[in-house]
Amino acid sequence: MxxxxxxxxxxxxxxxxxxxxxxxxxxxxxxxxxxxxxxxFALLAPFVAPQNPYDLTALNVMDNRLPPGEKGxxxxxxxxxxxxxxxxxxxxxLYGLRTSLLVGLAATAGALVVGVTVGLTAAQFGGRVDATLxxxxxxxxxxxxxxxxxxxxxxxxxxxxxxxLAIVVVQWANYARLMRAAALVERxxxxxxxAVNQGLPTAYIMRAHLLPNSIGSVLVVATVxxxxxxxxxxxxxxxxxxxxxxxxxxxxxxxxGFEFLLSGEYWIPLFPGLALLALILSINVVGERxxxxxxxxxx
Amino acid sequence: MSAFRHAxxxxxxxxLAAALPAGAQTLRVALSSEPTSVDPHYHVLAPNNALxxxxxxxxxxxxxxxxxxxALATSWKSDGANKWTFQLRKGVKFSNGKPFTAEDAIFxxxxxxxxxTNIAGGNKDLIRGMKSIEAPDAHTxxxxxxxxEPLMPRLLAGIQILTxxxxxxxxxxFSLDTNCGVTGPWPTVTQxxxxxxxxxxxxxxxxxxxxxxxIELVRNDDFWGEKSPWQAVKFVPVTNxxxxxxxxxxxxxxxxxxxxxxxxxxxxxxxxFAWVSTPSSRxxxxxxxxxxxxxxxxxxxxxxxxxxDVRVRKAMSMAIDRDAIAKxxxxxxxxxxxxxxxxxxxxxxxxxPVIRFDPAAARKLMAEAGYANGFDLTITTxxxxxxxxxxxxxxxxxxxxxxxxxxxxDAMTRAIYFPRRxxxxxxxxxxxxxxxxxxxxxxxxxxxxxxxxxxxxxxYGGLADPEFNDLISKALVTMDDEKRAELLRxxxxxxxDLHAFIPLHFENTIWAHRADLxxxxxxxxxxxxxxxxxxxx
Numbered sequence: 001m002x003x004x005x006x007x008x009x010x011x012x013x014x015x016x017x018x019x020x021x022x023x024x025x026x027x028x029x030x031x032x033x034x035x036x037x038x039x040x041f042a043l044l045a046p047f048v049a050p051q052n053p054y055d056l057t058a059l060n061v062m063d064n065r066l067p068p069g070e071k072g073x074x075x076x077x078x079x080x081x082x083x084x085x086x087x088x089x090x091x092x093x094l095y096g097l098r099t100s101l102l103v104g105l106a107a108t109a110g111a112l113v114v115g116v117t118v119g120l121t122a123a124q125f126g127g128r129v130d131a132t133l134x135x136x137x138x139x140x141x142x143x144x145x146x147x148x149x150x151x152x153x154x155x156x157x158x159x160x161x162x163x164x165l166a167i168v169v170v171q172w173a174n175y176a177r178l179m180r181a182a183a184l185v186e187r188x189x190x191x192x193x194x195a196v197n198q199g200l201p202t203a204y205i206m207r208a209h210l211l212p213n214s215i216g217s218v219l220v221v222a223t224v225x226x227x228x229x230x231x232x233x234x235x236x237x238x239x240x241x242x243x244x245x246x247x248x249x250x251x252x253x254x255x256x257g258f259e260f261l262l263s264g265e266y267w268i269p270l271f272p273g274l275a276l277l278a279l280i281l282s283i284n285v286v287g288e289r290x291x292x293x294x295x296x297x298x299x
Numbered sequence: 300m301s302a303f304r305h306a307x308x309x310x311x312x313x314x315l316a317a318a319l320p321a322g323a324q325t326l327r328v329a330l331s332s333e334p335t336s337v338d339p340h341y342h343v344l345a346p347n348n349a350l351x352x353x354x355x356x357x358x359x360x361x362x363x364x365x366x367x368x369x370a371l372a373t374s375w376k377s378d379g380a381n382k383w384t385f386q387l388r389k390g391v392k393f394s395n396g397k398p399f400t401a402e403d404a405i406f407x408x409x410x411x412x413x414x415x416t417n418i419a420g421g422n423k424d425l426i427r428g429m430k431s432i433e434a435p436d437a438h439t440x441x442x443x444x445x446x447x448e449p450l451m452p453r454l455l456a457g458i459q460i461l462t463x464x465x466x467x468x469x470x471x472x473f474s475l476d477t478n479c480g481v482t483g484p485w486p487t488v489t490q491x492x493x494x495x496x497x498x499x500x501x502x503x504x505x506x507x508x509x510x511x512x513x514i515e516l517v518r519n520d521d522f523w524g525e526k527s528p529w530q531a532v533k534f535v536p537v538t539n540x541x542x543x544x545x546x547x548x549x550x551x552x553x554x555x556x557x558x559x560x561x562x563x564x565x566x567x568x569x570x571x572f573a574w575v576s577t578p579s580s581r582x583x584x585x586x587x588x589x590x591x592x593x594x595x596x597x598x599x600x601x602x603x604x605x606x607x608d609v610r611v612r613k614a615m616s617m618a619i620d621r622d623a624i625a626k627x628x629x630x631x632x633x634x635x636x637x638x639x640x641x642x643x644x645x646x647x648x649x650x651x652p653v654i655r656f657d658p659a660a661a662r663k664l665m666a667e668a669g670y671a672n673g674f675d676l677t678i679t680t681x682x683x684x685x686x687x688x689x690x691x692x693x694x695x696x697x698x699x700x701x702x703x704x705x706x707x708x709d710a711m712t713r714a715i716y717f718p719r720r721x722x723x724x725x726x727x728x729x730x731x732x733x734x735x736x737x738x739x740x741x742x743x744x745x746x747x748x749x750x751x752x753x754x755x756x757x758x759y760g761g762l763a764d765p766e767f768n769d770l771i772s773k774a775l776v777t778m779d780d781e782k783r784a785e786l787l788r789x790x791x792x793x794x795x796d797l798h799a800f801i802p803l804h805f806e807n808t809i810w811a812h813r814a815d816l817x818x819x820x821x822x823x824x825x826x827x828x829x830x831x832x833x834x835x836x
Contacts, residue, residue, distance in 0.1 A: 055700075056693075056696050056697040056700035056706065057697070057700045057701055059697045060697075061620070061623050061624065061627045061628065061694050061697065061698075062623055062627060064627050064628070065561075065627075084628065084690050085690070085693050085694060085697065086697075158709075240682065240710070244707065244708065244709070245689060245693060245708050245710050246693060246696060246707060246708050258539075258541060259539065259540060259541050259559065260541075260561070261541055262541045262544055262545065262559075262562045262565055263559065263561040263562045263564065263565070264564075265561075
């Protein structure tokens with residue numbers, strides 16, 4: 001690896017350079033391409049999917065468990081086969097990608113907002129506020145995420161928005177801890193001291209100085225966490241507490257499909273599984289590379 | 300050479316041991332649906348009843364075709380009116396060594412009536428409806444009812460007998476007001492599950508019950524009847540059909556219940572395994588809330604309950620393609636149902652009106668009822684109780700959406716489902732019921748609730764039709780079999796006209812097992828170690 005020139009002080013230029021370097025790596029290039037294709041398909045699902053898999057009137061039980069490439073009564077070809085309800089697997093996967101990405105992004109964004117606010121507050125005010133907030137964080141992190149999410153969903157019911165809420169609840173604490181650590185380091189720097197001595201309002205210092213200068217690493221971690229949130233959604237749906245059965249996400253499609261492994265209808269669990277794998281892998285490759293590069297440049 | 304000579308018999312013994320199933324004396328069974336308790340009076344539910352049949356005996360038993368056979372009672376007769384006399388078996392001992400007498404039977408009936416820890420009432424009201432139960436001697440029981448009860452032996456076949464020694468008591472008499480002579484606390488469901496009071500006269504004894512993990516039984520060597528060839532039985536709940544079958548193929552289980560019909564192809568060419576498929580009397584149906592408005596999970600534009608209109612209910616029934624469900628979702632292991640018990644069983648219609656799948660006519664009927672634009676409906680279903688239950692509900696939701704009903708499906712585990720249904724929290728819910736004659740379903744599910752007469756205890760839909768109630772009430776107290784069958788047919792026809800239930804199909808029950816076992820399939824779907832024996836060589 002050739003040494004990278006030390007930051008010239010111009011942060012935007014550094015960032016741009018790092019991003020360009022990352023994008024030039026072949027694995028990352030491939031991952032970005034896969035990700036772009038998946039996102040495009042997810043966005044365009046209603047236009048490209050042969051069937052609306054969430055519309056019960058479009059399903060025909062007589063078309064159920066067709067092998068890939070078979071033509072059904074509905075008049076179109078089931079390129080990836082159909083499931084037990086006669087749902088076109090291709091369409092179900094495209095719509096499932098939408099759900100996965102929506103949940104991943106929304107839950108990460110929500111957790112980020114809550115976590116950053118809490119972390120920043122703890123770092124800024126210190127003392128009792130810090131101690132209280134961090135004990136809450138410890139408490140949340142003390143439980144396995146999947147357990148907390150399971151209990152929560154079992155009591156509030158199913159639905160995409162509820163899954164998002166559950167993931168926010170289990171993930172915000174990570175960001176809070178990270179944000180606090182980063183902000184504590186930043187707070188000791190002289191320009192913050194200067195701002196305090198100038199008598200600037202605390203809220204202003206937090207917003208204008210502390211937040212932008214310490215959020216970088218948190219944002220990088222968040223990209224990796226999107227994949228984590230998607231996995232969590234898939235797990236919860238697989239366990240039957242996530243999305244409703246008539247609106248399957250990728251996890252629920254796999255759960256529905258694994259009943260058919262013994263009878264040889266491999267396409268029902270396989271294709272959603274591959275789609276989920278591609279999605280998570282590509283996000284992870286990009287996110288991980290991003291994290292390592294930023295780490296390398298910061299130190 | 301001598302070493303070789305020794306080695307041959309040793310090898311032969313080893314080969315013989317390998318040919319015998321591992322631990323030949325233990326029968327390992329994978330269940331699709333786990334019993335929720337060892338307490339035989341906790342919940343009248345097929346898996347619970349099946350488990351109870353191993354540990355306890357009732358006065359009367361039923362064979363694999365649900366015919367009555369003697370158990371703790373050797374004979375019974377009716378006086379043609381309100382009185383039934385049971386002759387009890389002599390020389391029977393409970394597994395704690397106490398002899399079985401009429402006192403134990405009376406104690407049991409009192410416990411059922413006084414049971415505070417059960418689900419959905421059970422047989423509580425049946426006992427409370429009895430005028431008197433007397434024991435002229437230790438082995439005779441005389442049951443007097445308020446109204447004639449032609450089905451008394453069959454009803455008592457559902458009540459497993461406990462020993463009175465599990466509660467402190469004085470002289471036991473059937474007097475519910477004075478606690479029947481019981482002075483100590485009544486045994487609770489927890490005590491049964493821990494095993495301390497799970498004492499019966501059945502062919503097996505409880506060794507351990509660990510919820511979600513395994514139920515272990517050991518043979519009762521003092522059993523009064525034919526002794527089991529199995530020293531021990533282990534029931535393991537495996538709710539998913541795939542892993543259950545995989546477990547059989549891997550040799551973890553000797554017998555599994557309800558393998559998925561679609562998976563049987565895996566066993567076809569494998570000489571190590573076999574299966575039996577038995578038509579059952581269990582009808583799978585949907586129960587509609589026909590009374591309340593508003594109702595929790597169904598609403599038209601005005602928030603009212605459209606299921607109160609019989610035309611809507613009939614339209615829904617017509618919109619469902621039963622043949623397609625039986626063929627595609629059930630893989631042929633089901634018979635489409637047009638009444639609540641298979642044709643040919645006592646009191647059924649010889650030719651029930653077949654509801655033809657006709658979405659166009661159904662849409663027309665909906666429009667006639669003023670619901671051309673449909674309404675919102677949530678179908679509630681279990682996802683771990685009946686064969687393919689949540690898949691069935693989704694398919695039905697699909698069919699209903701074809702006639703404009705905006706149907707959603709809420710699938711939940713039965714541990715949550717049954718208590719909620721008992722509280723009438725649903726509007727359109729799945730049900731399954733197996734019985735041996737036609738009055739049973741109508742009495743508990745369709746007749747209007749009358750706790751005294753034990754009518755309508757499962758009538759969660761609130762059906763109240765005076766004409767039907769009259770017919771079924773009359774049938775239930777008619778001692779003459781011919782006349783009763785005729786009344787039941789009239790009641791059955793009337794019930795079908797009301798469309799308060801949508802019958803879907805009768806399940807076939809499949810048991811897959813090692814080829815060196817003989818398994819007798821039961822129409823009541825119970826998986827019993829008593830139905831399994833090693834094949835004679």
